[in-house]
Amino acid sequence: MNLRRVSILFAFSTFALFAVLVLSLLYFYRGGLFMETLLSERTLFSIRLSIYSATVAAVLATAMAVPSAYALSRCNFPGKDAVDTILELPMLVSPAALGAMLLIFFNNPFGNWIQTRGAQFVFDSNGIILAQFVTTLGVATRLTKAAMDEIPQRYEDVARTLGASPAAAFFNVTLPLCRRGLAAAFILSWAKAMGEFGATITLAGTMAMKTETLPIAIFMKLSTADIDGTVVLILIMTAIGIGTLYTVRLIGRKGLHA
Amino acid sequence: MLELRNIAAKVGTFALSDISLTVNEGSCHVIVGATGSGKTLLLESILGLRKLSRGSILLGGREITNQPLEKRNISYVPQDLALFPHLTVEDNILYGLRMKGIKDREHTRMVEMLMETVGIKDLARRSIGNLSGGERQRVALVRAIAAGNNHLLLDEPFSALHQGLRRELWYLLKELQKSRDLTVLMVTHDIEEAFFLGDRVSVMIYGAIRQSGAARDVYEKPADTAVARFFGIRNIFAGRVKVLSESALHVACDSLGAELTIPMGAVLHRPAEPGAPCTVGIRAENVMVLKTDRPSYKQENLLTGILTEILLKGATHTLLFRPAGTATVVEIEVPDYALKKLQLNVGDGISIFFKGESLFLLGDTRGKGDQHGDDRGSATDHSGIHHSAGNGEGFRVSGAKQGNAGGPHRPVGYSGGRPSSSQWGADGFSG
Structure with missing residues (x-):
């Protein structure tokens, strides 16, 4: 058995592992319940809320990631290593701890001031977006930086010798050149936000028709021992997630070649 | 500008x-x-x-x-x-x-x-x-x-x-x-x-x-040894200023067993005084070959010795020459047609001639105030520069490579460089 076959075997084993997990759901699958659960107002709300909050969080994270990734990729500045290291914070602490940190922040005077004068975050749908944004920002920045590192600085230098300002060189040359990496950063951030649970539930709670995202809805169903309902929600979430990622991947193949 | x-x-x-x-x-x-x-x-x-x-x-x-x-x-x-x-x-x-x-x-x-x-x-x-x-x-x-x-x-x-x-x-x-x-x-x-x-x-x-x-x-006229070496010039010889006249500079080169005469007009760096050490160079293509059996009226910058090696390349070829009584090797570059026209074999006794205007004095031992050029940068010598010509031996080849040993040998013609036909007449081949 040569290396090629062994590696392909491992790739299929990975696929099989996840496929078995999905297929095992079908043991508890009841067709009638599927449509009933899917079309229920509460489930539709969760789907809408999840997609909306994940999209907003991923857009915000990517938008913030682009300038900071540029600084990390192109510039040397005091504290660069500190910034680079702290990007991993959401991965180092557990999501629940991250949610707890957010909750604690909004209970200090400054956080309280934001809550009273600005937007409400604790036990609010804004909290979902914030929790997902904080969770995905590090990943988005890391991936965007990796994409920018791939683009030689030389392109920008030459663009500037041709008369482009630093900003124009960035927007006309570097940004279009790393669009694939940027798209990947957005997609992964979105997927991570869609599945985010720990930080979301800690900060926003589990209020039905208010802060109940799909992962939270799954948790709520399971906690009431509603296995059939849980299976249906997991299938819905899997279908949305995989369907979206696969579609984006197809579009990427056609239109985002660098 | x-x-x-x-x-x-x-x-x-x-x-x-x-x-x-x-x-x-x-x-x-x-x-x-x-x-x-x-x-x-x-x-x-x-x-x-x-x-x-x-x-x-x-x-x-x-x-x-x-x-x-x-x-x-x-x-x-x-x-x-x-x-x-x-x-x-x-x-x-x-x-x-x-x-x-x-x-x-x-x-x-x-x-x-x-x-x-x-x-x-x-x-x-x-x-x-x-x-x-x-x-x-x-x-x-x-x-x-x-x-x-x-x-x-x-x-x-x-x-x-x-x-x-x-x-x-x-x-x-x-x-x-x-x-x-x-x-x-x-x-x-x-x-x-x-x-x-x-x-x-x-x-x-x-x-x-x-x-x-x-x-x-x-x-x-490369300014110094480092520049000459960078250009691939290997004919670099140490000598001593013998006579410094208005018209010419005479340099005694022990390594060549000869005295070289350079017209003053061709000298980029004026040496300090008679007796001062100096370094002389010449491009391989400016060295001309004469067969010793041909009469030569040129006596200045003329060296006799042995053709030790013929290295075939393509449009031009390299000959290695050892002046009599020395271990120095002089590199000569000859065009292909010249090599074909004249019959030379490794081991032949030949004479070579350095055209005075083609000789250059390298600035390594120049006196104060010498200039390389009007917009010259720093002429500071760097410790990393390779001054292998400092001993004035040109470049040496091992004993085995001298004489008839090694290298592709075949009968060859003569000439080096770009002499004018009038200058050479019957002495050699016009390049």
Whole structure:
């Protein structure tokens, strides 16, 4: 058995592992319940809320990631290593701890001031977006930086010798050149936000028709021992997630070649 | 006109030291140096990509030392060309005009004509990824010129091309430079490229300009041993000034067992005084061979000895010659036709002749106040420079290589270099 076959075997084993997990759901699958659960107002709300909050969080994270990734990729500045290291914070602490940190922040005077004068975050749908944004920002920045590192600085230098300002060189040359990496950063951030649970539930709670995202809805169903309902929600979430990622991947193949 | 005044820059432990250079309006100045000599660093410093630790840069008399890159009006073609891969050929070329907000028809027509001249008009809609090496170079040149900057910095733009294509592009660049009156500063490691393209040539070694001057002068009279070695000149001999007259300089070269006479007009560096040590060099192509069985009326700079080796190459061949009573080896380059015409064998007794005007005195032991050229950079000797000619032995070959041993041998003809026919007459072959 040569290396090629062994590696392909491992790739299929990975696929099989996840496929078995999905297929095992079908043991508890009841067709009638599927449509009933899917079309229920509460489930539709969760789907809408999840997609909306994940999209907003991923857009915000990517938008913030682009300038900071540029600084990390192109510039040397005091504290660069500190910034680079702290990007991993959401991965180092557990999501629940991250949610707890957010909750604690909004209970200090400054956080309280934001809550009273600005937007409400604790036990609010804004909290979902914030929790997902904080969770995905590090990943988005890391991936965007990796994409920018791939683009030689030389392109920008030459663009500037041709008369482009630093900003124009960035927007006309570097940004279009790393669009694939940027798209990947957005997609992964979105997927991570869609599945985010720990930080979301800690900060926003589990209020039905208010802060109940799909992962939270799954948790709520399971906690009431509603296995059939849980299976249906997991299938819905899997279908949305995989369907979206696969579609984006197809579009990427056609239109985002660098 | 681009002027560098005593500029210095440092990256890690490598430093550019005290570089002064003037690139005249409408001329092409080539800096030639080995890989790692600091050529790219110099260009980056001129562009403002590297911070200068000292010195100033002037463009047309206006100081641009602290100007942002986009305000310097200097186009740059890096070694990898940096063509924007997400844009078409046309969009690459028009990038500069668009950035400067120039939209008038006159400029657009000028760019179209330029593309036509260079032969890339048909490629306008092509993506960069679908271009050949030569097409890419052309696009990069046109993009740099189309931006409207009259000053161009070129960083070995032809180094990745094969010889034939490279030569084609040399002609193209020369034509563009002359016809559009461009002021070009180019760096290269290719000596032939430097002398082909450069109106003036500078030699850069270890971050310093060792010699600058008109291309012909630099070619014929390397300023010091390091420069001569960089040009691949191996005939470098130590000697001692014997007589210093108004008309000629006589140098006693023990390593050659001969006295060399150099006309004063051909001497770039005036030696200090009689008795002073000095170093003399000559290009292999300027050494001429005479068969000893032929009468010679030339006595000056004439050496007799043995032909020890014939190295066949292609258009020219290398002969190795050992003057009688010495272990020194003199390298001679002869054209193929000359080698064929005259019958020479390894081991033959032959004479060689150094044309006085072709001999050069290297500046390593020069007196104070000597100048390499009018816009010379630092002439400070670097400890890293290889002064292997210091012992004045030229280069030696092992005993086994001398005489008849080794190398491809066959009967050969004679001649070295470019003697005039009148000068040589029946003595030898006219090159």
